[in-house]
Amino acid sequence: MRIPKIFIYILFTLSFYAKAQSNYKLNDNIKSQKIEFELINNVILIPIEVNGVALKFLLDTGVSKPIIFNFIKGSDSLKILNSEKIKIKGLGDGDYIDALRSSHNNFKIGEAINTDQTLFAVFDSRINLAPKLGTPIDGIIGYDIFKDFIVEINYASRYIRLYNPTRYKYKKCNRCEVLDLEFKDNRPYLNANVTMQDKLVPVKLLMDSGGSDALWLFEDKTKGLVLSDKYFEDFLGSGLSGDVYGKRTKIEALNINQFTINKPKVAFPDSVMVNAVKKFKDRDGTIGGEILKRFNLIVDYTNAKITFKKNSSFNNAFSYNKSGLQVEHDGVRVVMEINVEENNAHIRSEKSNTLSVNSIVKTNRDFSLKPTFVIHNVVKNSPAYWAGVQKGDVILSINSKNAFDLKLNQIVNHFYKKSGTKIKLLVARHGYEKAFEFRLKSPVE
CATH class of the missing domain: 2.40.70.10 (Acid Proteases)
Structure with missing residues (x-):
């Protein structure tokens, strides 16, 4: 997700x-x-x-x-x-x-x-x-x-x-990479390289385990940090004063010493965002959770170093949301579920000595609190945008599955399936139900 x-x-x-x-x-x-x-x-x-x-x-x-x-x-x-x-x-x-x-x-x-x-x-x-x-x-x-x-x-x-740092002993690890950390305002930075348009560019990245993205880079033509022709504009996240936007693309590679991560996703935040977060003038971007989770780490602030060892997720491909929808959990609502029970009643007639079977149908209405999921953003010119889905629509079902029976990640994972996959959405808008259909399409195709 x-x-x-x-x-x-x-x-x-x-x-x-x-x-x-x-x-x-x-x-x-x-x-x-x-x-x-x-x-x-x-x-x-x-x-x-x-x-x-x-x-x-x-x-x-x-x-x-x-x-x-x-x-x-x-x-x-x-x-x-x-x-x-x-x-x-x-x-x-x-x-x-x-x-x-x-x-x-x-x-x-x-x-x-x-x-x-x-x-x-x-x-x-x-x-x-x-x-x-x-x-x-x-x-x-x-x-x-x-x-x-x-x-x-x-x-x-x-x-x-x-x-405890005083009792910890490092083990020899031939498959590990140990990098030095540099600190600014208690925040750790590491040095890496990115390959962009066939050029190897050294970068200093904030290590941000709290960020869900793979990689952020700040555009800088003097350093060779420039966008390729294949990119799309997207919603990157939310700040206190509103939503944050930028451009997304893929680059050829990220190199952490001997480890090469091929075709990682990259977000280039807009200049307003860069100016707000770039307190460290040498900073070129951020390495986030979608990269870090491909490793097991030893983080040692005391000695200013970090150890990387790749794990089973290392070679997982990077995929984009192909719908254009950003979905959020939006509290709960009361849902009525109807359960129909049918019982057979056996009745024997004393006069004719015959047995008849009558069906007794009982309808139960159960009320419960279920999660609600709302469309927080629709990317312009995306499949969902052209289908007519709008910000604020409440998802009632996706591909014939009740949304309230799903978790947020289960809904969002539908949007990462292969291009051409059909998505059927039933939403509530201003008290009315509306149905939409569209097919997923990669935003960088």
């Missing part, structure tokens, strides 16, 4: 508030801590206890301090401790929004505990990953974990393992 990233880059600048150091610790008798994770839309979701409340956080290698933005489910029990009101500005030209800076919080990740964790609580409903991922997400965490441990990220087996 592939869904564009929510952009909360501006919040990473909150690190200037957090001058005091707090640390995560494992008991001395624990050599390492294994934590299983969910991988949804190429991003990692881990369980964390915050002040005794079980929550789910996205693990992002670049975020400085934990951000809680969707804690409604825990609002009655989750205490935001020692808080002060602050104002933060979102991406773009939007207004400042209210937030809380909270200190001395208790965070527990497996058996790793921090009793003095600073966090930021944001109440703006636009900062919410749940509609994009189709599952509740309560916040984001990153640097504070990576600075205190050597972190193994096993994408293949869906777990991370936290190691």
Whole structure:
């Protein structure tokens, strides 16, 4: 499943508030801590206890301090401790929004505990990953974990393992590549090469495990970072001040030392977006989850290095959404399901000594809450666009399957099938049902 990233880059600048150091610790008798994770839309979701409340956080290698933005489910029990009101500005030209800076919080990740964790609580409903991922997400965490441990990220087996840096011993690995990391504002950058139009171009990339895309590049003709003729304009994600757009294409290759990833997908964000996120002048782009998940990683902030070892996903082909639709989870609605039961009643006549069979039909109406999925964006000139699908349409069924019986990834995966596949959509629009048909077509054909 592939869904564009929510952009909360501006919040990473909150690190200037957090001058005091707090640390995560494992008991001395624990050599390492294994934590299983969910991988949804190429991003990692881990369980964390915050002040005794079980929550789910996205693990992002670049975020400085934990951000809680969707804690409604825990609002009655989750205490935001020692808080002060602050104002933060979102991406773009939007207004400042209210937030809380909270200190001395208790965070527990497996058996790793921090009793003095600073966090930021944001109440703006636009900062919410749940509609994009189709599952509740309560916040984001990153640097504070990576600075205190050597972190193994096993994408293949869906777990991370936290190691005490003073006790960790590197194993010899002939099939691994070890790269140096460079840090700017607590965010890790690595050096790689891209092949574009038969030219090998060195690039410095932000390592962003919280981003679902494969690769972002910033256009720069002086460096040779230019678009080919085959590209399409697309919705890239959402910021506090609106949606973010750019261009998508594929390039010939991405090289991480000996590892060559052929024909990766690349997004070129528009110049407004680049100016907003390019705080590090030498930065050429971002390497995100759709690339990182092809490896198992050892992330070592203490020694400023990262180890790559390819896994079983390494050679998976890169595919585009061929419908032009961006779909989001949009809460729940009441659904009535009708169940018909037919029972046979046997009746014997005493006079004629005959047996007759009568059918008794019973109709049951069951009401339940089911997920709702809405069209968030329709790419211009895409198959869905020409079919007449519109932003705001609520999907009722896809290829004759009730949408409320599906998960978000199951709906979206329909759009990544091979070109020519027929898609049938039944939607609700302003209280009326409308049916559409179209065939998938690759946007870079």
